Amino acid sequence: MRCPACDYSLWGIRPPGPCPECGRDFRTTEFIFARGKVRFLCPSCGEAYQGNDYEGLPDPRAFACVTCGERVNVDDMPVELAKGVAEKSAMVASPWLRRQSLGLRKATIKTLLASFFDPSKIVCGVATLRVRDALAFAGVVWGFVCVIGVVFSMIFVMYFSWGFTGSIWPGNFNGLLYLMRPIVIGAMIMVFIVTPLQALIVHGLLKTNGSVRSGFGTTLAALYYAQGPMILNIVPYLGWYVSCVWFCVSGAIVLKTAQDVSGWRASMAMLLSTAVVLVFVFGAFVSWRFNIF
Ligand SMILES: [Zn+2]
Numbered sequence: 001m002r003c004p005a006c007d008y009s010l011w012g013i014r015p016p017g018p019c020p021e022c023g024r025d026f027r028t029t030e031f032i033f034a035r036g037k038v039r040f041l042c043p044s045c046g047e048a049y050q051g052n053d054y055e056g057l058p059d060p061r062a063f064a065c066v067t068c069g070e071r072v073n074v075d076d077m078p079v080e081l082a083k084g085v086a087e088k089s090a091m092v093a094s095p096w097l098r099r100q101s102l103g104l105r106k107a108t109i110k111t112l113l114a115s116f117f118d119p120s121k122i123v124c125g126v127a128t129l130r131v132r133d134a135l136a137f138a139g140v141v142w143g144f145v146c147v148i149g150v151v152f153s154m155i156f157v158m159y160f161s162w163g164f165t166g167s168i169w170p171g172n173f174n175g176l177l178y179l180m181r182p183i184v185i186g187a188m189i190m191v192f193i194v195t196p197l198q199a200l201i202v203h204g205l206l207k208t209n210g211s212v213r214s215g216f217g218t219t220l221a222a223l224y225y226a227q228g229p230m231i232l233n234i235v236p237y238l239g240w241y242v243s244c245v246w247f248c249v250s251g252a253i254v255l256k257t258a259q260d261v262s263g264w265r266a267s268m269a270m271l272l273s274t275a276v277v278l279v280f281v282f283g284a285f286v287s288w289r290f291n292i293f
């Protein structure tokens with residue numbers, strides 16, 4: 001149980017805190033605990049309660065304490081580790097949210113690996129995802145793709161310049177601009193248009209066939225966190241297809257965890273929305289290319 005802002009240990013501290021390190025208020029229900037690994041204490045008498053629902057919290061969330069009779073709400077209850085339980089197994093904390101303690105490079109690598117091979121790890125441990133955290137991760141991924149794309153374009157331009165003029169320094173940079181513009185614009189469109197559009201469709205689909213745990217922000221954040229495989233776009237052409245498929249799979253797993261929906265609902269929402277988005281992108285591309293509008 002770590003402060004989402006500064007990673008300070010919050011075990012045994014009565015909510016809403018504030019966090020002794022950074023002053024941020026916290027709620028018990030912001031965290032997702034491993035079932036049966038922690039104990040929730042009555043703020044009046046210290047009586048310990050188990051958490052047994054899907055977030056590892058007591059069910060119901062508000063009740064009368066059996067010992068002192070006081071009305072307690074889980075959001076007022078300090079949490080401690082059950083006997084013999086290590087913090088590591090009590091909750092799965094997102095490496096991206098721990099980036100202050102891990103360091104940006106380590107957190108990025110860990111989150112990237114998780115987005116490929118263990119996507120639920122990124123969103124486990126926090127009930128409501130913040131869009132700006134997730135957007136920062138997507139920004140790092142696409143920023144890297146852009147930098148690599150520009151470097152490759154530069155090498156390409158230098159190679160041609162050397163072939164034609166005998167000097168690797170090109171006379172002008174029109175060629176470089178021509179090569180790098182679609183990469184940078186493509187990345188911006190993916191982050192600021194395509195992903196929010198897809199999140200809207202996904203959230204709409206999820207709401208039509210059942211309940212979701214959190215609002216649209218969590219869905220959008222989930223899709224940003226699932227962008228890790230988009231790093232494969234550093235490989236021209238082939239990277240796009242592989243990254244799209246992998247993003248779909250990762251997205252479904254992140255959604256399933258973040259919004260507490262079934263794997264089936266998450267997969268259908270990802271597949272349908274990806275199909276709609278691809279048609280939309282293709283249509284926009286065709287109409288732009290052939291000046292239909
Ligand atoms: Zn803090």
Ligand SMILES: [Zn+2]
Nearest residue numbers: 042045065068
């Ligand atoms: Zn009590």
